[in-house]
Amino acid sequence: MSTLLLNLDFGEPPPKKTLEGNxxxxxxxxxxxxxxxxxxxxxxxxxxxxxxxxxxxxxxxxxxxxxxxxxxxxxxxxxxxxxxxxxxxxxxxxxxxxxxxxxxxxxxxxxxxxxxxxxxxxxxxLPKIKSHSTRPQKNAPQNSTQAHSENTCSGASQTVPKKMVAIDCEMVGTGPKGHVSSLARCSIVNYNGDVLYDEYILPPCHIVDYRTRWSGIRKQHMVNATPFKIARSQILKILAGKVVVGHAVHNDFKALQYCHPKALTRDTSHIPLLNQKADCPENATVSLKRLTKKLLNRDIQVGKSGHSSVEDAQATMELYKLVEVDWEQCLAQNPPKD
Structure with missing residues (x-):
């Protein structure tokens, strides 16, 4: 039989790292x-x-x-x-x-x-990052240029009226011997000359003199004319709150039995700037026909058929536009008193 040799080491094994617990x-x-x-x-x-x-x-x-x-x-x-x-x-x-x-x-x-x-x-x-706030401060002053432009725009809107009309009326004679001027036609145009109102008006009193040579009113115009009270209420609704331009406009207001605020009234017969442009004395009252001929190079109120209130109102608005900027600046510095 072969011999089996076993090499057994009964020495202590190397210590192992043991864990506590089960x-x-x-x-x-x-x-x-x-x-x-x-x-x-x-x-x-x-x-x-x-x-x-x-x-x-x-x-x-x-x-x-x-x-x-x-x-x-x-x-x-x-x-x-x-x-x-x-x-x-x-x-x-x-x-x-x-x-x-x-x-x-x-x-x-x-x-x-x-x-x-x-x-x-x-x-x-880490690098420090500064956060720039985009929200504007409550009490921060506005840009001077922007504020100046806003003030300029607001001033321009105040000096140049937005709502503006021109009016012209034609009258006939009523009362004793026809010496009382009564409203027989009224025409209103806007800033561009477009007709807003143009009606024949029947006076409350009997017409003695039609004044056809100047007014252009004839008897047939009164057949379907609007009664004075109705026409007056229609006209005042248009004029309310607007700047009214007219030539000797106080006569038109008298025929309407109405008084418009002076601050909203522009009478082209009392504008020294227009007289200067027409080479006329500043304090003189120049007729609408003469101013239109010299400044607009146009003939109005020609012939024996009488005046046209629409044509006169349009000419009045065009004359006003010639001196609008300078005149409104003067009125802003020296506003008229009622």
């Missing part, structure tokens, strides 16, 4: 350490005596993580990293170790204190 507890400890190394478990729950030490240098490429968890600094939670810049978020997502951000290990409070110090140094190392 098998269930040891498995729990191993899983917990594995989760801690991978960054899924917070290390502050680990006892102080067994807390892994943080190293100032990151592990080399290809180096396996150590069992004591000292291979690299665990990444910061994503909730705290939201306050940092986009570059720091990319570095944290890749879980790369930053040696100059790794603090020295603390001997008093363990890994939890080291983690707090790491976050503080990381945030202090």
């Amino acid at each position: 098998a269930k507890h040891r498995r729990f400890v191993k899983k917990r350490r594995l989760l801690e190394r991978r960054g899924f478990l917070n290390k502050k729950n680990q006892p102080l005596s067994k807390a892994p030490k943080l190293h100032s240098e990151p592990p080399k490429k290809g180096e396996a993580p150590r069992a004591d968890g000292t291979c690299k600094v665990p990444p910061l939670p994503k909730k705290k990293a939201t306050a940092s810049s986009s570059g720091s978020e990319q570095s944290l997502d890749k879980k790369t170790a930053v040696p100059w951000l790794t603090p020295a290990p603390s001997q008093k409070d363990g890994s939890s204190v080291a983690k707090v110090d790491l976050l503080g140094e990381f945030q202090s190392a």
